[in-house]
Amino acid sequence: MTTSTAQQRISPALAPYGTAIDEAFARITPPGTEPLNLFRTMARSPRVLQRMFAGSLLDAGAITLRDRELIILRTCARCESEYEWGVHVKFFASRAGLTDADVAATRSAPAIVTTLWHGTDLLLIRLVDALHDSAAVPDDLWRELDASYTAEQLLELIALTGYYHTISFLTNALRITPESYAPRFADTQ
Numbered sequence: 001m002t003t004s005t006a007q008q009r010i011s012p013a014l015a016p017y018g019t020a021i022d023e024a025f026a027r028i029t030p031p032g033t034e035p036l037n038l039f040r041t042m043a044r045s046p047r048v049l050q051r052m053f054a055g056s057l058l059d060a061g062a063i064t065l066r067d068r069e070l071i072i073l074r075t076c077a078r079c080e081s082e083y084e085w086g087v088h089v090k091f092f093a094s095r096a097g098l099t100d101a102d103v104a105a106t107r108s109a110p111a112i113v114t115t116l117w118h119g120t121d122l123l124l125i126r127l128v129d130a131l132h133d134s135a136a137v138p139d140d141l142w143r144e145l146d147a148s149y150t151a152e153q154l155l156e157l158i159a160l161t162g163y164y165h166t167i168s169f170l171t172n173a174l175r176i177t178p179e180s181y182a183p184r185f186a187d188t189q
Contacts (some may be wrong), residue, residue, distance in 0.1 A: 006175040012040035021046055024053055036087065038167075038176050052167075057160050062152040067124060069096040071160045073106035074128040077185075079168030086182030104188035120148050124157065131161045 016022065021043050025035045034040075042049040061068070069092045076085035085106075093103050105116040110129045117125050123145055130137050137145070137158075145154060170176070178184065 008037075008041070008175050008177045010041055010044055010174055012037055013043035014040075017043050018046065021049065024050065028053070037179060038083065038087075038171060041174060041176060042170070055163055055166075057156065057163055062150065062156050063160075064096075065092070066096045066098065067120070067153075067157070068160060069093060069098060070102075070106070070121060070124045071128060071157055072164050073098075073103065074125050075132070075161050075164040076168055077107045078128060078132045079165060079172065081164075081168035081171045082185050083171040083176045083178050083182070084164065084167050086178055086184055089183045090179070090181060100188075103183075107185065107188060123148060127157060128161050131158065132165075 013021075017025065017040075025039065025043075028039075029035045035043075039049065042052055057068070063071075069088060072088050073085055073093070076082075076088065089103055102121075105113075106125075108116050110133075113125050113129065114122065123141070126141055127137065127145060130141055145157075149157065
């Protein structure tokens with residue numbers, strides 16, 4: 001679902017947000033910039049916003065930044081969350097070492113992923129696709145993942161995929177208005 005023509009269903013909260021939310025936004029928002037539209041919308045329910053932040057896996061974890069962003073971009077692309085995909089392309093893709101071609105390929109059809117991806121990148125794309133399509137991981141894919149990643153990394157990869165399904169549900173169901181500076185799906189075609 002793209003959000004370009006649909007009206008956002010719940011309007012974002014307006015500042016001042018309250019002490020707890022102001023502090024949470026200050027921790028994640030660069031000085032002088034407004035919090036993301038998604039975060040301001042979720043601030044309409046401070047409890048849900050705080051739980052959403054608590055569940056985030058954007059800190060330094062067991063996987064590389066590149067692996068994290070491949071998982072996030074592929075998950076958002078498969079869920080058609082143009083909003084979240086664009087935010088991650090804008091803020092993280094370059095830092096993660098993803099090229100424009102890599103970013104575009106996160107939107108590729110599952111039938112052609114083996115022609116676009118290789119090595120562990122392909123394993124991650126296949127993991128997201130398997131979880132998206134069946135909420136499970138086939139044994140042959142699991143063996144390949146297990147040979148390349150530790151148990152700690154595998155748990156993080158699966159949790160990250162699930163977390164960004166949830167974020168995609170929020171952005172799509174609420175029809176979150178895209179950030180003006182974030183790339184759109186059409187920008188990669």
